[in-house]
Amino acid sequence: MEGLKTSLKTSVLLKQLLNIIVLVKQVPDIERVKFDVETGRIDRSSAPAEINPFDLNAIEAAVQIKEKMGGFITALSMGPMQAVSSLRDAVARGVDDAILLEDRRFAGADTLATSHTLAAAIRKIGSYDIILCGEKTVDGDTGQVGAEVAQLLEIPHIYYVSRIIRVSENSITVVSEAENASYTLESGFPVLLSVTRDVNKPRLPTLKSKMKAMKSEVKIWHAEDLSGFLDLDKAGYAGSPTWVQKVIVQKEKTRQCRIHRQVEDGLQELMRLLEAKGLV
Amino acid sequence: MGDKAQGRKILVVAELRGETIHPVTFELLGKSREIVEHTGGEVYSVVFGSSIDKAKASELIHYGADRVFLFKDPVFSVLNPMLYAYNLVKLCREEKPDIILMGATCFGRSLGPRVAAALKTGLTADCIDLRIDENGELIQVRPAFVGNILAHIKTKTKPVMSTVRYRVMKAREKDESRSGLIIEKTAEKLFQDRIRLVGEAVPKRLNITDAEIIVAGGRGLGSAEGFKLLGELASLLGGVVGSSRPPVDDGWIRKEHQVGYSGSIVKPRLYIACGISGSPQHLFGMKDAETIVAINSDPSAPIFRVADYGIVGDLYQVIPLMIKEIKARRSSVG
Ligand SMILES: Cc1cc2nc3c(=O)[nH]c(=O)nc-3n(C[C@H](O)[C@H](O)[C@H](O)COP(=O)(O)OP(=O)(O)OC[C@H]3O[C@@H](n4cnc5c(N)ncnc54)[C@H](O)[C@@H]3O)c2cc1C
Numbered sequence: 001m002e003g004l005k006t007s008l009k010t011s012v013l014l015k016q017l018l019n020i021i022v023l024v025k026q027v028p029d030i031e032r033v034k035f036d037v038e039t040g041r042i043d044r045s046s047a048p049a050e051i052n053p054f055d056l057n058a059i060e061a062a063v064q065i066k067e068k069m070g071g072f073i074t075a076l077s078m079g080p081m082q083a084v085s086s087l088r089d090a091v092a093r094g095v096d097d098a099i100l101l102e103d104r105r106f107a108g109a110d111t112l113a114t115s116h117t118l119a120a121a122i123r124k125i126g127s128y129d130i131i132l133c134g135e136k137t138v139d140g141d142t143g144q145v146g147a148e149v150a151q152l153l154e155i156p157h158i159y160y161v162s163r164i165i166r167v168s169e170n171s172i173t174v175v176s177e178a179e180n181a182s183y184t185l186e187s188g189f190p191v192l193l194s195v196t197r198d199v200n201k202p203r204l205p206t207l208k209s210k211m212k213a214m215k216s217e218v219k220i221w222h223a224e225d226l227s228g229f230l231d232l233d234k235a236g237y238a239g240s241p242t243w244v245q246k247v248i249v250q251k252e253k254t255r256q257c258r259i260h261r262q263v264e265d266g267l268q269e270l271m272r273l274l275e276a277k278g279l280v
Numbered sequence: 281m282g283d284k285a286q287g288r289k290i291l292v293v294a295e296l297r298g299e300t301i302h303p304v305t306f307e308l309l310g311k312s313r314e315i316v317e318h319t320g321g322e323v324y325s326v327v328f329g330s331s332i333d334k335a336k337a338s339e340l341i342h343y344g345a346d347r348v349f350l351f352k353d354p355v356f357s358v359l360n361p362m363l364y365a366y367n368l369v370k371l372c373r374e375e376k377p378d379i380i381l382m383g384a385t386c387f388g389r390s391l392g393p394r395v396a397a398a399l400k401t402g403l404t405a406d407c408i409d410l411r412i413d414e415n416g417e418l419i420q421v422r423p424a425f426v427g428n429i430l431a432h433i434k435t436k437t438k439p440v441m442s443t444v445r446y447r448v449m450k451a452r453e454k455d456e457s458r459s460g461l462i463i464e465k466t467a468e469k470l471f472q473d474r475i476r477l478v479g480e481a482v483p484k485r486l487n488i489t490d491a492e493i494i495v496a497g498g499r500g501l502g503s504a505e506g507f508k509l510l511g512e513l514a515s516l517l518g519g520v521v522g523s524s525r526p527p528v529d530d531g532w533i534r535k536e537h538q539v540g541y542s543g544s545i546v547k548p549r550l551y552i553a554c555g556i557s558g559s560p561q562h563l564f565g566m567k568d569a570e571t572i573v574a575i576n577s578d579p580s581a582p583i584f585r586v587a588d589y590g591i592v593g594d595l596y597q598v599i600p601l602m603i604k605e606i607k608a609r610r611s612s613v614g
Contacts, residue, residue, distance in 0.1 A: 030425060030426055030428075030560075031560070033425070035425075035428060035429060042425070042429075054542075110402060111393070111403065111405075112396065112397060112400075112401075112402060112403070115393075115397060135542070138425070138426060139424070139425055140424065141405065141406065141423070141424050141425070141426070142403075142405035142406070143389055143393075143405065144389075144392070144393040144396070144403055144405055145393075146393070147361065147390060147391075147392075147393035147394050147397075148393040148394070148396065148397040150362075150394065151362075151365065151393065151394040151397035151398055152397050156360065156361075156362045156473075156474050156475050157361060157362070157390070157394075158475065159361070159386065159389070159390040160386055160390070162535070173478060177386065178297075178359070178385075178386040178387065179297075179385060179386055179484070179487075179489065179544075180297050180298070180483060180484055180487070181481040181482055181483045181484055182481065182482045182484070183358075183359070183477060183481050183482075184477070184478040184479055184482075185358075185475055185476065185477060185478065186475070186476045186478050187474045187475045187476070188474040189474075191474065191475075196542070197542050198528075198535055201529075240402070241400075241401055241402030241435055241436050241437035242402035242403070242404055242433050242434065242435050242436070243433070243434055243435075243436065244431050244432065244433055245419065245432045245433065245434050246431070246432040247429050247430070247431050247432070248429065248430045248431075248432075249428065249429050250423070250427060250428055250429060250430055252585065252586075253567055253586065254585045254586060255572065255585075255586055255587060255588050256588070257574070257584050257585065257586075257587045257588060257589065257590045258588065258589050258590070259579070259584055259587075259589075259590035259591075259592065260589075260590065260591050260592065261579070261592045261593075263591060263593045263597060263598055263601065266589070266590070266591035266592075266593070266598070267591070267598070267601055267602060267605060269589060270573065270589060270591070270602060271602075271605055271606075271609070273550075273571065273573070273589060274517070274606070277549060277550060277571070279493070279517050279518070279550070280606050280609050280610065
C-alpha cells in the first residue's frame with residue numbers, strides 16, 4: 001500500500017507537470033458602461049475595464065488544478081494595450097505567465113478571427129494539456145471562442161463544466177451541464193474546457209500577490225511574433241466573416257406597474273389577476 | 281443585383297433530448313419555411329441519435345423539412361461535439377447549404393462553433409430574429425451587453441450560420457400529410473476519441489424554461505426556508521419555483537432554478553418575483569414573461585419598473601395571505 005502510494009507520487013513528479021492555458025478577455029464593467037444612443041457605439045471610456053467575470057472562474061479552476069497536480073499556468077488574451085492591467089490581475093490571482101496578443105491587425109475581430117489568433121498563439125506556446133475558458137463574455141456574449149479554438153487546434157472540448165471531479169496526470173473528469181441532464185465526462189489531454197460560474201468561487205487576490213503582480217512582466221506578442229502560426233488574412237476585421245450592420249440601444253422595456261402600498265388592495269388585485277388567468 | 285440565392289437551401293440541425301426532438305427544432309423549421317417561401321428554396325434537416333428511427337425523423341418533415349438526413353449510430357449516445365461536428369461538416373461539404381440553423385441551447389452553442397470554424401464561416405449566437413433584406417441576404421438580430429443593445433449581424437461567408445434562442449420563433453402546426461425524403465447516412469467515427477461518459481446521465485428534475493407559472497425568490501428571502509413558502513404557492517398555482525442568483529450561490533436552492541443571464545431564460549404566463557431587486561442580469565432572463573408581479577419591501581426596487589403588478593411589502597406577510605386567500609376561494613367553490 002505504502003509502496004504503491006510512493007510510486008504514484010514519484011510518477012507524478014517524473015511526469016512533466018500539467019501545462020494549463022487560460023483564455024482571458026478584458027471587458028468594460030457592464031453595470032456602468034454607457035451606450036451612444038445615436039450611433040449605438042459602446043463608449044468604452046465610460047466604465048472601468050475588468051476581467052470578464054466568467055473568466056475569473058476559469059482562472060480559479062486553473063489555480064486549483066495546479067494546487068493539486070502541480071503545473072504551469074499561462075493566461076492568454078487578445079486585446080489593446082490596456083488589457084495588460086487585466087493580465088496583471090490574472091497574475092495576482094495565481095497564473096504564472098501572461099501573454100497579450102496586441103496588434104492593429106488583430107483589431108475588430110469577430111469570434112472566428114479571434115479564435116484563429118488565439119489558436120496561433122497556443123500553437124506557438126506549443127505544449128498544453130488543458131485549455132480553460134469562461135462560459136461566455138459579458139460584452140460579446142457568444143460563448144463561441146472556446147469551441148472554435150478547440151476545432152482549430154483539432155482537440156476535443158467540453159462545454160458548461162460545472163464541476164471538476166478529478167484530475168490525473170493524463171486525464172480529467174468533469175460534470176458538464178445541459179438543460180435536461182448533467183453528464184460526467186472524462187477526457188484525455190489535451191482538452192479545452194469551458195466552465196460555468198458554478199465550478200468554483202474565485203478567491204480574491206491578496207495584497208501581497210497584487211504587489212507582486214504589479215511588477216510582473218506581461219509578454220506582448222504582435223503579428224510578427226505569430227508569423228508561421230497565423231495567416232493574417234484570417235485575423236482582425238479583415239478576417240472576420242461576420243459584421244455588425246446596425247446596433248440599436250434597447251430602451252428599457254418598462255411596463256405600467258399597478259403598484260400597491262396597501263397589502264390588502266394589492267392582494268385583491270392579484271386575486272383578480274389569478275382569476276383572469278384561470279388559476280383560481 | 282443582390283444574391284437571391286442566399287436563402288436557397290437551409291439546413292436545420294435537429295436537437296434530440298433523450299428520445300424526443302426538442303421543440304426549438306420545430307421553431308427553426310417554421311422560420312426556415314417562412315424564409316424559403318420568400319426566397320424560394322428548400323429546407324433540410326439533419327438529426328443524430330443512437331436510437332432515432334425513421335418514424336421519429338419524419339416529424340421533422342411534418343414540421344417543415346423537405347429532406348431529412350438521418351445519422352443513427354450508438355456513438356451518438358454521448359454528446360461529443362467533436363464527433364457530431366465531424367459528421368455535420370462532412371454533410372455540409374456534400375450538400376452545401378446556404379444557411380445553417382441550430383438552437384441556442386447547450387447542444388447548439390457547443391456544436392455550432394466547431395462547425396463554423398471547420399467551414400471557415402461566421403456564426404452568430406443567440407439570435408432572436410432572422411430576416412431577409414431587400415438584397416436577399418440574411419439579417420441576424422441578437423442581443424448583446426446583457427440585453428442592453430440589439431445588433432444586426434450579417435455574414436460575408438457561406439454558409440451563414442446562426443444559433444437561435446428557444447421560444448422566440450413560431451413552429452408551424454404539425455402536418456402529417458406533408459411528404460419529404462429521409463436519407464440515411466453512415467456515421468464516421470473519429471480515430472482517437474478522447475471523451476468518455478462516466479456512469480449514466482443524471483436527468484434534471486426541473487424544466488424551468490418551459491414553465492408557465494413561476495414563483496421566484498431572491499436574496500430578500502433571507503434563508504433557504506423561504507423557498508418552502510414559495511414552493512407552496514407555486515404548487516397551488518400549478519407552477520414551479522425560480523430563483524435569482526444569490527440564493528443559488530448561497531446554496532439555498534439548486535442551480536436549475538436560477539433565472540437570468542447565467543441561468544435560464546424563461547417566458548411564463550405569470551412570473552411572481554419575491555424579494556428580487558430586478559438587476560439587469562435577472563431581468564435578462566424573465567422580462568418577456570406575459571405578466572410580471574413583484575413583491576418587494578423597497579418601493580424604489582427596479583423590479584417595479586418592469587412589473588405589471590406590484591405590492592410593496594414584506595413577502596413573509598404577503599405570500600401567506602395569498603396562499604390563504606387562494607385556498608379559501610377554492611374551498612368555497614369546491
Ligand atoms: C456575470 C454575472 C452573471 C449574473 N447572472 C445572474 C443571473 O443569471 N441571475 C440573477 O438573478 N443574477 C445574476 N447575477 C447577479 C446580479 O447582478 C444581482 O446581483 C442579483 O440578480 C441580485 O439578486 P436579488 O435581486 O435576489 O438580490 P438583491 O439585489 O440583494 O435584492 C434583494 C431584494 O429583496 C428585497 N427584500 C428584502 N427583504 C424582503 C422582504 N422581507 N420582503 C420583500 N422584499 C424583500 C430588497 O428590497 C431587495 O430589492 C449575475 C451577475 C454577474 C456579474
